[in-house]
Amino acid sequence: MSSAVPMAEIYRGDFLESVHYGHAVIAHASGEVIEALGDPDQVMLPRSSIKMMQALPLLESGAGDGLSEERLALACASHSGEARHVERVSRWLGDLGLDEHALCCGPQASRDRELRHAMIRDGEAPSRLHNNCSGKHAGFLALARHLGVSLDYVDPDNAVQKAVKAAIEDTCGEDSRGFGIDGCSAPNYAVTLAGFARGLAQFASDRNESAREMAAARLRNAMMAYPGLVAGKGRACTELMQAMPGKYAVKTGAEGVFSAIIPDMNIGIALKITDGATRASEIAMAALLVRVGALDANNPTAARYLERPIRNWDGLLTGFERAAPHTQQG
Numbered sequence: 001m002s003s004a005v006p007m008a009e010i011y012r013g014d015f016l017e018s019v020h021y022g023h024a025v026i027a028h029a030s031g032e033v034i035e036a037l038g039d040p041d042q043v044m045l046p047r048s049s050i051k052m053m054q055a056l057p058l059l060e061s062g063a064g065d066g067l068s069e070e071r072l073a074l075a076c077a078s079h080s081g082e083a084r085h086v087e088r089v090s091r092w093l094g095d096l097g098l099d100e101h102a103l104c105c106g107p108q109a110s111r112d113r114e115l116r117h118a119m120i121r122d123g124e125a126p127s128r129l130h131n132n133c134s135g136k137h138a139g140f141l142a143l144a145r146h147l148g149v150s151l152d153y154v155d156p157d158n159a160v161q162k163a164v165k166a167a168i169e170d171t172c173g174e175d176s177r178g179f180g181i182d183g184c185s186a187p188n189y190a191v192t193l194a195g196f197a198r199g200l201a202q203f204a205s206d207r208n209e210s211a212r213e214m215a216a217a218r219l220r221n222a223m224m225a226y227p228g229l230v231a232g233k234g235r236a237c238t239e240l241m242q243a244m245p246g247k248y249a250v251k252t253g254a255e256g257v258f259s260a261i262i263p264d265m266n267i268g269i270a271l272k273i274t275d276g277a278t279r280a281s282e283i284a285m286a287a288l289l290v291r292v293g294a295l296d297a298n299n300p301t302a303a304r305y306l307e308r309p310i311r312n313w314d315g316l317l318t319g320f321e322r323a324a325p326h327t328q329q330g
Contacts (some may be wrong), residue, residue: 049253074135080232199269
Protein backbone atom coordinates (compact mmCIF):
# COMPACT_ATOMS: atom_id res chain seq x y z
CA MET A 1 0.00 0.00 0.00
CA SER A 2 1.34 3.42 -1.01
CA SER A 3 0.95 6.56 1.01
CA ALA A 4 -1.00 9.57 -0.19
CA VAL A 5 1.07 12.04 -2.18
CA PRO A 6 1.03 15.87 -2.29
CA MET A 7 -1.62 17.11 -4.73
CA ALA A 8 -2.02 20.81 -3.94
CA GLU A 9 0.09 23.38 -2.12
CA ILE A 10 -0.95 26.58 -0.36
CA TYR A 11 1.60 29.39 -0.08
CA ARG A 12 1.49 32.55 2.03
CA GLY A 13 4.25 34.77 0.75
CA ASP A 14 7.25 32.48 0.31
CA PHE A 15 6.07 30.06 2.99
CA LEU A 16 4.47 26.73 2.17
CA GLU A 17 1.62 26.98 4.64
CA SER A 18 -0.48 23.91 3.84
CA VAL A 19 -0.33 20.77 1.71
CA HIS A 20 -3.27 18.65 0.55
CA TYR A 21 -2.47 14.97 0.00
CA GLY A 22 -4.41 12.48 -2.07
CA HIS A 23 -4.58 9.50 -4.39
CA ALA A 24 -5.26 9.34 -8.13
CA VAL A 25 -5.52 6.58 -10.72
CA ILE A 26 -5.44 6.86 -14.51
CA ALA A 27 -6.88 3.78 -16.24
CA HIS A 28 -7.44 2.67 -19.83
CA ALA A 29 -10.66 1.21 -21.22
CA SER A 30 -8.77 -2.08 -21.64
CA GLY A 31 -8.69 -2.31 -17.84
CA GLU A 32 -5.01 -1.43 -17.54
CA VAL A 33 -3.98 0.98 -14.80
CA ILE A 34 -1.74 3.38 -16.68
CA GLU A 35 -0.52 5.29 -13.65
CA ALA A 36 -1.26 5.53 -9.96
CA LEU A 37 -0.34 8.35 -7.62
CA GLY A 38 -0.63 7.18 -4.05
CA ASP A 39 -2.62 4.02 -3.30
CA PRO A 40 -4.72 2.61 -6.17
CA ASP A 41 -6.39 0.16 -3.77
CA GLN A 42 -7.70 2.94 -1.54
CA VAL A 43 -11.36 2.21 -0.78
CA MET A 44 -13.46 5.35 -1.09
CA LEU A 45 -16.99 6.66 -1.42
CA PRO A 46 -17.09 8.30 -4.87
CA ARG A 47 -19.98 10.57 -3.86
CA SER A 48 -21.43 12.64 -6.72
CA SER A 49 -18.50 11.95 -9.03
CA ILE A 50 -20.13 8.58 -9.82
CA LYS A 51 -23.48 9.93 -10.99
CA MET A 52 -22.97 8.83 -14.60
CA MET A 53 -22.75 5.22 -13.36
CA GLN A 54 -25.84 5.70 -11.21
CA ALA A 55 -27.65 6.78 -14.39
CA LEU A 56 -26.74 3.68 -16.42
CA PRO A 57 -29.87 1.67 -15.45
CA LEU A 58 -32.05 4.56 -16.62
CA LEU A 59 -30.85 3.91 -20.17
CA GLU A 60 -30.15 0.19 -20.04
CA SER A 61 -33.69 -0.52 -18.83
CA GLY A 62 -35.30 1.42 -21.66
CA ALA A 63 -36.72 3.99 -19.22
CA GLY A 64 -34.55 6.65 -20.83
CA ASP A 65 -35.51 5.91 -24.44
CA GLY A 66 -36.12 9.23 -26.15
CA LEU A 67 -34.73 11.34 -23.31
CA SER A 68 -33.01 14.51 -24.49
CA GLU A 69 -29.32 15.14 -23.90
CA GLU A 70 -30.35 17.95 -21.54
CA ARG A 71 -32.19 15.51 -19.26
CA LEU A 72 -29.36 13.00 -19.42
CA ALA A 73 -26.91 15.74 -18.39
CA LEU A 74 -29.20 16.60 -15.46
CA ALA A 75 -29.31 12.92 -14.46
CA CYS A 76 -25.51 13.14 -14.06
CA ALA A 77 -25.51 16.61 -12.50
CA SER A 78 -24.66 18.26 -9.21
CA HIS A 79 -26.27 21.44 -10.42
CA SER A 80 -26.29 24.82 -8.69
CA GLY A 81 -30.04 25.17 -8.39
CA GLU A 82 -30.10 27.98 -10.96
CA ALA A 83 -33.41 28.84 -12.65
CA ARG A 84 -32.44 26.82 -15.75
CA HIS A 85 -31.82 23.74 -13.62
CA VAL A 86 -34.97 24.05 -11.52
CA GLU A 87 -37.21 24.68 -14.52
CA ARG A 88 -35.90 21.71 -16.48
CA VAL A 89 -36.17 19.26 -13.58
CA SER A 90 -39.68 20.52 -12.83
CA ARG A 91 -40.76 19.91 -16.45
CA TRP A 92 -39.23 16.43 -16.36
CA LEU A 93 -41.18 15.57 -13.24
CA GLY A 94 -44.33 17.00 -14.80
CA ASP A 95 -43.88 14.72 -17.80
CA LEU A 96 -43.76 11.81 -15.32
CA GLY A 97 -47.00 13.03 -13.74
CA LEU A 98 -45.13 13.98 -10.57
CA ASP A 99 -44.00 17.09 -8.74
CA GLU A 100 -41.16 18.06 -6.40
CA HIS A 101 -42.75 16.21 -3.47
CA ALA A 102 -41.87 12.91 -5.16
CA LEU A 103 -38.17 13.73 -4.83
CA CYS A 104 -36.43 12.01 -1.91
CA CYS A 105 -33.64 14.58 -1.78
CA GLY A 106 -34.14 17.33 0.78
CA PRO A 107 -34.63 21.05 0.16
CA GLN A 108 -31.42 22.94 -0.51
CA ALA A 109 -30.76 26.64 -1.02
CA SER A 110 -29.78 27.61 -4.54
CA ARG A 111 -26.08 28.18 -5.10
CA ASP A 112 -27.00 30.93 -7.55
CA ARG A 113 -26.41 34.06 -5.45
CA GLU A 114 -28.92 36.25 -7.28
CA LEU A 115 -31.69 33.64 -7.18
CA ARG A 116 -30.99 32.77 -3.55
CA HIS A 117 -31.19 36.42 -2.49
CA ALA A 118 -34.33 36.98 -4.56
CA MET A 119 -35.98 34.01 -2.87
CA ILE A 120 -35.05 35.38 0.56
CA ARG A 121 -36.49 38.78 -0.32
CA ASP A 122 -39.69 37.15 -1.58
CA GLY A 123 -39.97 34.90 1.47
CA GLU A 124 -39.72 31.82 -0.76
CA ALA A 125 -38.27 28.72 0.90
CA PRO A 126 -35.78 26.50 -0.94
CA SER A 127 -37.38 23.42 -2.45
CA ARG A 128 -36.28 19.93 -3.36
CA LEU A 129 -35.99 21.11 -6.96
CA HIS A 130 -33.10 23.36 -5.89
CA ASN A 131 -31.22 20.37 -4.46
CA ASN A 132 -28.09 19.77 -6.50
CA CYS A 133 -29.12 16.13 -6.96
CA SER A 134 -32.70 16.74 -8.15
CA GLY A 135 -31.81 15.79 -11.73
CA LYS A 136 -30.34 12.48 -10.62
CA HIS A 137 -33.45 11.82 -8.55
CA ALA A 138 -35.72 12.64 -11.49
CA GLY A 139 -33.85 9.90 -13.34
CA PHE A 140 -34.37 7.52 -10.43
CA LEU A 141 -38.10 8.31 -10.47
CA ALA A 142 -38.28 7.67 -14.22
CA LEU A 143 -36.63 4.30 -13.66
CA ALA A 144 -38.93 3.43 -10.75
CA ARG A 145 -41.98 4.26 -12.85
CA HIS A 146 -40.63 2.16 -15.73
CA LEU A 147 -40.00 -0.81 -13.44
CA GLY A 148 -43.34 -0.40 -11.71
CA VAL A 149 -41.79 -0.34 -8.24
CA SER A 150 -42.20 1.82 -5.13
CA LEU A 151 -41.24 5.47 -5.47
CA ASP A 152 -39.19 5.05 -2.29
CA TYR A 153 -36.34 4.71 -4.74
CA VAL A 154 -33.51 5.55 -2.29
CA ASP A 155 -34.14 2.39 -0.24
CA PRO A 156 -31.13 0.10 -0.84
CA ASP A 157 -33.58 -2.80 -1.24
CA ASN A 158 -35.58 -0.97 -3.93
CA ALA A 159 -35.11 -2.35 -7.45
CA VAL A 160 -33.76 1.04 -8.54
CA GLN A 161 -30.82 0.93 -6.12
CA LYS A 162 -30.23 -2.77 -6.73
CA ALA A 163 -29.85 -1.93 -10.43
CA VAL A 164 -27.54 0.98 -9.59
CA LYS A 165 -25.35 -1.20 -7.38
CA ALA A 166 -25.13 -3.92 -10.05
CA ALA A 167 -24.19 -1.35 -12.72
CA ILE A 168 -21.45 0.15 -10.56
CA GLU A 169 -19.98 -3.23 -9.62
CA ASP A 170 -20.07 -4.49 -13.20
CA THR A 171 -18.58 -1.32 -14.66
CA CYS A 172 -15.84 -1.04 -12.02
CA GLY A 173 -15.12 -4.78 -12.18
CA GLU A 174 -15.33 -5.36 -8.43
CA ASP A 175 -17.80 -5.95 -5.62
CA SER A 176 -18.69 -2.87 -3.61
CA ARG A 177 -17.30 -2.79 -0.05
CA GLY A 178 -20.61 -1.41 1.27
CA PHE A 179 -22.32 1.95 1.16
CA GLY A 180 -22.87 5.20 3.00
CA ILE A 181 -25.94 7.41 2.68
CA ASP A 182 -25.20 10.44 0.57
CA GLY A 183 -26.35 14.00 1.22
CA CYS A 184 -29.31 13.41 -1.09
CA SER A 185 -30.38 10.26 0.87
CA ALA A 186 -29.36 7.78 -1.87
CA PRO A 187 -26.88 4.97 -1.13
CA ASN A 188 -23.34 5.73 -2.27
CA TYR A 189 -21.46 2.50 -2.98
CA ALA A 190 -17.80 2.21 -2.02
CA VAL A 191 -15.21 1.06 -4.55
CA THR A 192 -11.44 1.16 -4.84
CA LEU A 193 -9.88 4.10 -6.62
CA ALA A 194 -8.49 1.76 -9.30
CA GLY A 195 -11.88 0.13 -9.78
CA PHE A 196 -13.53 3.52 -10.10
CA ALA A 197 -10.94 4.67 -12.66
CA ARG A 198 -11.49 1.48 -14.70
CA GLY A 199 -15.23 2.11 -14.58
CA LEU A 200 -14.77 5.69 -15.76
CA ALA A 201 -12.57 4.45 -18.59
CA GLN A 202 -15.49 2.31 -19.81
CA PHE A 203 -17.35 5.59 -20.41
CA ALA A 204 -14.38 6.75 -22.49
CA SER A 205 -14.34 3.63 -24.67
CA ASP A 206 -14.68 4.08 -28.42
CA ARG A 207 -16.68 0.84 -28.63
CA ASN A 208 -20.38 1.36 -29.22
CA GLU A 209 -21.81 -2.14 -29.55
CA SER A 210 -23.41 -3.38 -26.34
CA ALA A 211 -26.31 -1.75 -24.47
CA ARG A 212 -23.87 -0.77 -21.72
CA GLU A 213 -21.44 0.85 -24.15
CA MET A 214 -24.19 2.78 -25.91
CA ALA A 215 -25.67 3.93 -22.59
CA ALA A 216 -22.26 5.07 -21.33
CA ALA A 217 -21.57 6.96 -24.55
CA ARG A 218 -24.95 8.75 -24.42
CA LEU A 219 -24.38 9.90 -20.83
CA ARG A 220 -20.79 10.99 -21.50
CA ASN A 221 -21.78 12.90 -24.62
CA ALA A 222 -24.67 14.60 -22.82
CA MET A 223 -22.33 15.83 -20.09
CA MET A 224 -19.91 17.23 -22.67
CA ALA A 225 -22.75 18.84 -24.66
CA TYR A 226 -24.30 20.57 -21.63
CA PRO A 227 -21.56 21.42 -19.11
CA GLY A 228 -23.69 24.24 -17.73
CA LEU A 229 -26.37 21.76 -16.68
CA VAL A 230 -23.87 19.40 -15.05
CA ALA A 231 -22.83 22.11 -12.55
CA GLY A 232 -23.37 25.81 -13.17
CA LYS A 233 -21.91 29.31 -13.35
CA GLY A 234 -18.42 29.56 -11.87
CA ARG A 235 -18.24 25.84 -11.05
CA ALA A 236 -15.12 23.80 -11.78
CA CYS A 237 -16.93 21.02 -13.67
CA THR A 238 -18.57 23.48 -16.03
CA GLU A 239 -15.52 25.68 -16.51
CA LEU A 240 -13.09 22.81 -17.11
CA MET A 241 -15.40 21.23 -19.70
CA GLN A 242 -15.97 24.58 -21.40
CA ALA A 243 -12.19 25.12 -21.56
CA MET A 244 -11.86 22.23 -24.05
CA PRO A 245 -15.36 21.69 -25.51
CA GLY A 246 -16.16 18.09 -26.38
CA LYS A 247 -12.79 16.79 -25.20
CA TYR A 248 -13.72 15.27 -21.84
CA ALA A 249 -16.37 15.05 -19.14
CA VAL A 250 -15.46 15.82 -15.54
CA LYS A 251 -17.53 15.46 -12.39
CA THR A 252 -16.94 16.65 -8.86
CA GLY A 253 -18.00 14.92 -5.68
CA ALA A 254 -18.12 15.88 -2.02
CA GLU A 255 -15.14 15.27 0.27
CA GLY A 256 -12.44 15.93 -2.30
CA VAL A 257 -13.45 13.46 -5.01
CA PHE A 258 -13.24 14.20 -8.74
CA SER A 259 -13.60 12.06 -11.86
CA ALA A 260 -12.78 12.48 -15.53
CA ILE A 261 -13.70 10.67 -18.76
CA ILE A 262 -11.46 11.32 -21.79
CA PRO A 263 -12.86 9.65 -24.96
CA ASP A 264 -10.01 10.62 -27.32
CA MET A 265 -7.60 8.69 -25.12
CA ASN A 266 -9.94 5.92 -23.89
CA ILE A 267 -9.01 6.74 -20.31
CA GLY A 268 -10.65 7.57 -17.01
CA ILE A 269 -9.21 9.41 -14.01
CA ALA A 270 -10.31 8.98 -10.40
CA LEU A 271 -9.08 11.35 -7.70
CA LYS A 272 -9.53 11.50 -3.92
CA ILE A 273 -8.09 14.20 -1.66
CA THR A 274 -7.60 12.65 1.77
CA ASP A 275 -8.71 15.68 3.82
CA GLY A 276 -11.79 16.20 1.65
CA ALA A 277 -10.85 19.70 0.46
CA THR A 278 -12.73 20.80 -2.66
CA ARG A 279 -10.17 23.49 -3.47
CA ALA A 280 -7.51 20.79 -3.68
CA SER A 281 -9.55 18.41 -5.82
CA GLU A 282 -10.27 21.15 -8.36
CA ILE A 283 -6.61 22.11 -8.59
CA ALA A 284 -5.46 18.49 -8.78
CA MET A 285 -7.98 17.51 -11.46
CA ALA A 286 -6.88 20.40 -13.67
CA ALA A 287 -3.28 19.27 -13.17
CA LEU A 288 -4.11 15.65 -14.02
CA LEU A 289 -5.90 16.71 -17.21
CA VAL A 290 -2.74 18.58 -18.17
CA ARG A 291 -0.61 15.61 -17.15
CA VAL A 292 -2.32 13.26 -19.63
CA GLY A 293 -2.42 15.87 -22.39
CA ALA A 294 -6.18 16.45 -22.44
CA LEU A 295 -5.94 20.08 -21.27
CA ASP A 296 -3.43 22.67 -22.47
CA ALA A 297 -1.61 24.18 -19.50
CA ASN A 298 -1.62 27.53 -21.33
CA ASN A 299 -5.41 27.55 -21.61
CA PRO A 300 -6.66 30.52 -19.50
CA THR A 301 -9.03 28.30 -17.51
CA ALA A 302 -6.30 25.74 -16.89
CA ALA A 303 -3.93 28.47 -15.75
CA ARG A 304 -6.51 29.79 -13.26
CA TYR A 305 -6.95 26.38 -11.65
CA LEU A 306 -3.29 25.38 -11.71
CA GLU A 307 -2.29 28.48 -9.73
CA ARG A 308 -4.91 30.64 -8.01
CA PRO A 309 -4.11 33.87 -6.13
CA ILE A 310 -5.10 34.31 -2.50
CA ARG A 311 -6.14 37.81 -1.45
CA ASN A 312 -6.99 39.11 2.01
CA TRP A 313 -10.03 41.17 3.01
CA ASP A 314 -8.30 44.36 1.85
CA GLY A 315 -7.65 42.90 -1.59
CA LEU A 316 -3.93 42.46 -1.04
CA LEU A 317 -2.25 39.51 -2.72
CA THR A 318 -1.02 37.35 0.17
CA GLY A 319 -0.21 34.05 -1.50
CA PHE A 320 -1.44 31.44 -3.92
CA GLU A 321 -2.67 27.87 -4.16
CA ARG A 322 -1.24 25.63 -6.85
CA ALA A 323 -0.91 22.07 -8.03
CA ALA A 324 1.95 20.16 -6.45
CA PRO A 325 4.68 20.06 -9.14
CA HIS A 326 4.66 16.28 -9.60
CA THR A 327 0.86 16.19 -10.00
CA GLN A 328 0.97 18.11 -13.25
CA GLN A 329 4.16 16.53 -14.56
CA GLY A 330 5.27 13.00 -13.75
